[in-house]
Amino acid sequence: MIPATIRSERLTLDSLLASDAEAIYHYCQDAEVQRWVHIPSPYTRPDAEYFATTYAVDAAVSDRLTLWAIRSVDRAMLGVIELRHEPLASATVGFWLGREHRGQSIMTEAVQTLAGYALDPQGLDLERLHWEAFTGNYASALVARRSGFHFEGTMRRSTVHRDRRVDTWHASLLREDDRSTTDGWPL
Numbered sequence: 001m002i003p004a005t006i007r008s009e010r011l012t013l014d015s016l017l018a019s020d021a022e023a024i025y026h027y028c029q030d031a032e033v034q035r036w037v038h039i040p041s042p043y044t045r046p047d048a049e050y051f052a053t054t055y056a057v058d059a060a061v062s063d064r065l066t067l068w069a070i071r072s073v074d075r076a077m078l079g080v081i082e083l084r085h086e087p088l089a090s091a092t093v094g095f096w097l098g099r100e101h102r103g104q105s106i107m108t109e110a111v112q113t114l115a116g117y118a119l120d121p122q123g124l125d126l127e128r129l130h131w132e133a134f135t136g137n138y139a140s141a142l143v144a145r146r147s148g149f150h151f152e153g154t155m156r157r158s159t160v161h162r163d164r165r166v167d168t169w170h171a172s173l174l175r176e177d178d179r180s181t182t183d184g185w186p187l
Contacts, residue, residue, distance in 0.1 A: 001059070001066040001085070004123070008113040011106065013068040013081065015060070020069055021045070021052035023077040027098035036137045037096050038161065066124075070097065070110045081110050083118060089127040091118065095143070102139070111147040112179075119175040127175050134159075135167040141187055144171050148179030151186070 006013040025048035027033060034041045059067040063085065070079045079097035086092065093114065097107045117123040131149050133140040145151070149171035157165035169186065173179070 001063060003060075003066050003068045004117070006068070006113055006117050008109050010073060011078075011110055011113065012071045012073075012075075013110060013114060014071060016052055016056040016067055016069045016077075016080070018049075018053050020077045021048045023098070024048040024052055024080075027079065027096070030099045032099065032139075033096050036134055036140065037094075041162070066091075068114070070095075070106070078106060079110070081107075081114055083114070083124075083129075086130075089125065090130060091124075091126055091128075092130040092132060093118075094132075095140075105146075107143045108146045111143055115147055115173055115179070119173070129173045131171045131173075132159075132168050134161060135169055135186075137169070138187060141169060141171075141185060145181055145185045145187065147173065148177055148181065149173045150177065150182050151184045154186075 003015055025045050028039055028043040028048065034043065040047050056067055059065040065082060065084055067080065067082045069077050070081055071077055078101045079095065081095040083091040083093055093111065095107060095111065115129055118126045118129060131144040135154055152170045152172060155168050155170060158168045159166060
């Protein structure tokens with residue numbers, strides 16, 4: 001799905017561009033991104049070029065995926081956020097941020113901004129957002145918690161990463177939730 005441009009105080013979420021490939025390549029060299037995100041390892045320039053072109057174009061024509069670049073006010077590409085659409089007004093959110101941009105609440109702002117748009121009847125009109133991360137990904141869990149998601153538990157060996165089954169954490173945010181920070185997180 002072609003992403004709408006969404007703005008917050010410090011960020012713009014908009015389409016990924018072919019020119020973002022160099023930043024994507026740089027950010028995906030980070031061991032933490034490779035540890036927590038389903039990307040090839042080692043991550044090559046052709047991988048980044050594929051993501052910024054073919055994958056982004058495929059997402060734009062798909063009704064199952066919406067992909068945004070996270071940009072600063074000076075238009076620098078900071079990371080990526082996507083929604084994988086599911087039946088009956090639901091989607092799973094996934095995201096990553098370049099190492100040098102972490103620790104500034106940028107991803108929390110991006111997720112909160114996207115959630116506001118996604119759950120708004122004038123936006124994507126979703127009823128539910130789902131968050132999933134490998135167990136131990138405390139940075140991602142902190143973003144989801146600060147964005148108002150409700151922790152729902154751990155699914156044992158629920159996904160495959162780097163040729164082995166791993167446990168994942170799950171949380172959700174419903175349209176009617178008040179978006180305040182909730183208890184019950186493994187933080």
